[in-house]
Amino acid sequence: MTDLAGDVVRLGLLLTLLAFGLWIGGASVAAWVGWEKGRDPIAWFVVAFFLSPLVALIAHDLRFWENLPRMFHNPEAINWFRDKGAHTEITAFRNGTLQGAYYLLALRAVGLDCGAMSGFDNAKVDAAFFPDGRWKSNFLVNIGYGSGKGMAPRNPRLSFEESCRIL
Numbered sequence: 001m002t003d004l005a006g007d008v009v010r011l012g013l014l015l016t017l018l019a020f021g022l023w024i025g026g027a028s029v030a031a032w033v034g035w036e037k038g039r040d041p042i043a044w045f046v047v048a049f050f051l052s053p054l055v056a057l058i059a060h061d062l063r064f065w066e067n068l069p070r071m072f073h074n075p076e077a078i079n080w081f082r083d084k085g086a087h088t089e090i091t092a093f094r095n096g097t098l099q100g101a102y103y104l105l106a107l108r109a110v111g112l113d114c115g116a117m118s119g120f121d122n123a124k125v126d127a128a129f130f131p132d133g134r135w136k137s138n139f140l141v142n143i144g145y146g147s148g149k150g151m152a153p154r155n156p157r158l159s160f161e162e163s164c165r166i167l
């Protein structure tokens with residue numbers, strides 16, 4: 001890994017775990033897979049397009065419940081998710097997504113630029129990086145220091161009234 005790659009992964013992961021290490025975070029861990037250009041021939045052409053020096057692949061562990069006996073105070077918790085099919089899958093996906101969001105915040109908090117991306121072929125990525133099927137990719141994060149050149153203006157955000165409902 002380059003210095004940047006090592007720093008980013010270590011710093012981002014550390015901040016994520018320290019600042020946002022909720023129970024769910026411990027239960028469903030996102031994978032931080034540093035990928036440097038040229039290291040793997042997988043056709044991540046979309047990544048090359050962004051020319052970022054490092055890519056983190058956010059993924060979730062479908063067997064996260066195996067960690068629960070040492071991550072949660074209630075020894076029964078493992079039974080809430082072991083062999084529970086879709087319930088376990090959606091829980092892993094939800095919690096891995098949250099971990100990925102925290103990771104984005106952590107990266108930006110330490111001054112790095114990052115852009116999340118979906119829209120790639122998850123099945124191909126999973127076959128390349130997680131062939132045993134236990135981990136599932138969610139989205140990737142292009143990381144670096146943006147030049148700011150050729151950038152479109154930041155897109156608008158919905159107002160509070162448009163995006164929130166007082167129930």
Ligand SMILES: Cc1cc2nc3c(=O)[nH]c(=O)nc-3n(C[C@H](O)[C@H](O)[C@H](O)COP(=O)(O)O)c2cc1C
Nearest residue numbers: 100104114115116117118119120138139140154155
């Ligand atoms: C999970 C996730 C996936 C995204 N996937 C894409 C994508 O595939 N293509 C794209 O143009 N933008 C995608 N975006 C949006 C860009 O990452 C976003 O516009 C960019 O980070 C700009 O920064 P901003 O959010 O600070 O405005 C995605 C965002 C998130 C959170």
